Amino acid sequence: xxxxxxxxxxxxxxxxxxxxxxxxxxxxxxxxxxxxxxxxxxxxxxxxxxxxxxxxxxxxxxxxxxxxxxxxxxxxxxxxxxxxxxxxxxxxxxxxxxxxxxxxxxxxxxxxxxxxxxxxxxxxxxxxxxxxxxxxxxxxxxxxxxxxxxxxxxxxxxxxxxxxxxxxxxxxxxxxxxxxxxxxxxxxxxxxxxxxxxxxxxxxxxxxxxxxxxxxxxxxxxxxxxxxxxxxxxxxxxxxxxxxxxxxxxxxxxxxxxxxxxxxxxxxxxxxxxxxxxxxxxxxxxxxxxxxxxxxxxxxxxxxxxxxxxxxxxxxxxxxxxxxxxxxxxxxx
Ligand code: FAD
Numbered sequence: 104x105x106x107x108x109x110x111x112x113x114x115x116x117x118x119x120x121x122x123x124x125x126x127x128x129x130x131x132x133x134x135x136x137x138x139x140x141x142x143x144x145x146x147x148x149x150x151x152x153x154x155x156x157x158x159x160x161x162x163x164x165x166x167x168x169x170x171x172x173x174x175x176x177x178x179x180x181x182x183x184x185x186x187x188x189x190x191x192x193x194x195x196x197x198x199x200x201x202x203x204x205x206x207x208x209x210x211x212x213x214x215x216x217x218x219x220x221x222x223x224x225x226x227x228x229x230x231x232x233x234x235x236x237x238x239x240x241x242x243x244x245x246x247x248x249x250x251x252x253x254x255x256x257x258x259x260x261x262x263x264x265x266x267x268x269x270x271x272x273x274x275x276x277x278x279x280x281x282x283x284x285x286x287x288x289x290x291x292x293x294x295x296x297x298x299x300x301x302x303x304x305x306x307x308x309x310x311x312x313x314x315x316x317x318x319x320x321x322x323x324x325x326x327x328x329x330x331x332x333x334x335x336x337x338x339x340x341x342x343x344x345x346x347x348x349x350x351x352x353x354x355x356x357x358x359x360x361x362x363x364x365x366x367x368x369x370x371x372x373x374x375x376x377x378x379x380x381x382x383x384x385x386x387x388x389x390x391x392x393x394x395x396x397x398x399x400x401x402x403x404x405x406x407x408x409x410x411x412x413x414x415x416x417x418x419x420x421x422x423x424x425x426x427x428x429x430x431x432x433x434x435x436x
Contacts, residue, residue: 107260110137111197114148125203125268132271134164139232151177161282164274168284175291178300179207185214197261204265222256223263228270269372316345318375323349325380332357334424341431365390380420383408
């Protein structure tokens with residue numbers, strides 16, 4: 104166990120060769136953990152023609168970047184990426200290894216945890232260090248979001264976690280930061296790979312819009328029925344916002360599944376979040392509480408949503424929202 108040292112972040116790169124936002128967020132979170140432990144922070148950068156991104160990893164908080172630039176790593180495949188990461192992890196032995204809880208990050212982390220026979224905490228929303236025991240404290244909602252569970256990996260290394268996008272904060276990039284770039288020559292051969300990427304079919308649902316939206320109008324069961332929920336669409340259209348909803352709204356069929364916000368839906372961090380007719384259940388709040396400004400409209404003054412709201416309006420959505428729409432339409436004229 105003593106041989107393992109340092110904090111690592113898996114740097115995910117998209118098809119256009121840009122570093123994914125969650126990896127930059129993890130460099131911010133990883134920096135804090137590494138500083139607590141007084142060890143270096145490293146990024147693991149894999150792909151084809153990606154070595155040019157290594158400096159960005161350093162500017163975003165890393166001390167070291169391990170780069171494997173190889174044509175076999177052109178597009179994500181479990182087998183190829185797993186092989187490369189395991190070779191690096193076995194050689195350099197990090198004590199903590201973080202991945203974005205993205206489809207590829209989750210896939211890779213679970214495959215690596217299995218191969219290295221170590222523990223993995225999935226979908227983490229908080230990270231800290233128990234300094235005395237030098238243990239990673241990875242916390243995530245459990246039992247339907249009613250409690251936060253802190254999970255430790257006491258007997259195996261590296262301690263691994265996938266972390267939800269948009270819950271950690273990236274550092275302001277600093278191009279005066281210096282670091283080490285270590286390029287690894289690994290033996291990876293296309294003929295050894297059992298899978299090939301033949302085509303990429305993009306998911307062009309509204310989900311992407313929701314995650315990147317600056318303004319979201321979200322509605323809950325308080326709107327009454329699908330007809331009542333039209334007010335949410337109308338307000339969103341008036342102010343150029345995206346629409347989202349609670350799980351109950353999705354289950355009622357008022358909105359498609361990809362527009363659900365919360366623990367089992369999307370995590371969003373817009374500049375402005377309207378929560379209209381939403382009670383503020385913890386499972387919803389974990390997905391929107393990091394919004395910059397939260398405006399809640401609810402007829403119950405005791406509703407939990409007011410605990411996280413920046414501004415609260417107590418009243419009937421059917422009276423208040425039409426007035427807002429009218430006002431906003433007046434402004435836009
Ligand atoms: P309600 O709880 O019914 O609240 C309606 C609110 O509207 C009330 O506060 C009421 O006062 C108010 N209201 C009523 N009429 C009006 C009116 N005319 N004007 C203004 N306000 C009015 N939920 C999610 O949202 N996202 C998730 O990802 C999610 N994941 C879950 C995972 C698990 C494992 C579990 C167990 C639950 C999950 N839930 C999730 C469900 C969650 O617990 C709540 O049930 C849900 O968020 C409640 O939705 P709501 O606020 O729309 O409805």
